[in-house]
């Protein structure tokens with residue numbers, strides 16, 4: 107059962123942003139973990155993460171408005187959330203309630219497979235789906251359901267980033283439902299597809315078709 111951890115913008119939900127837990131306990135626990143327990147050095151050195159940090163995120167950081175869904179939150183993605191402009195309505199989502207601590211101010215504990223049950227249709231400009239296909243959303247059926255749900259919540263021509271590993275799953279952009287609901291596109295001067303030397307990671311930009 108999906109659970110709303112904080113306010114998901116204009117989506118359905120409950121507000122508990124001002125709770126003591128959110129204001130004091132989570133930030134303190136996060137600070138302690140990041141400074142004394144966890145080390146993101148490995149991830150920061152990966153070519154896909156370098157691309158995110160030097161190519162994609164600087165472009166997203168220039169956006170002054172719009173609604174973005176960031177899927178899959180981990181300690182090594184926490185810093186990335188700070189890049190977004192205050193004018194951007196950033197919503198994060200993760201199926202694992204333990205990852206609430208790495209989500210943004212508006213965080214959903216929910217599965218991306220049925221995210222369209224919890225946020226308004228055609229309300230997002232961008233969905234960042236990196237490292238989720240093949241890391242939980244593994245089967246063709248799950249990926250097909252995810253594409254349908256994401257198409258429902260994206261505005262027409264809204265951008266979907268799909269980051270995946272070619273040693274874990276077949277090319278998810280080759281699925282029929284992907285071709286029916288999305289078209290391949292560049293993004294702000296970045297090519298439609300980027301792959302990396304000595305890495306199995308692939309980044310694809312898609313846009314929601316008007317259907």
Ligand SMILES: C[S@@+](CC[C@H](N)C(=O)[O-])C[C@H]1O[C@@H](n2cnc3c(N)ncnc32)[C@H](O)[C@@H]1O
Pocket residue numbers: 177178179180183199200201202205216217218219235236237238241242243
């Ligand atoms: C490899 S990790 C982090 C990916 C992160 N987005 C990135 O850019 O590296 C994958 C994350 O996806 C989450 N996840 C897996 N299946 C999911 C689902 N069905 N719905 C939402 N999140 C899911 C996991 O809990 C985990 O936090």
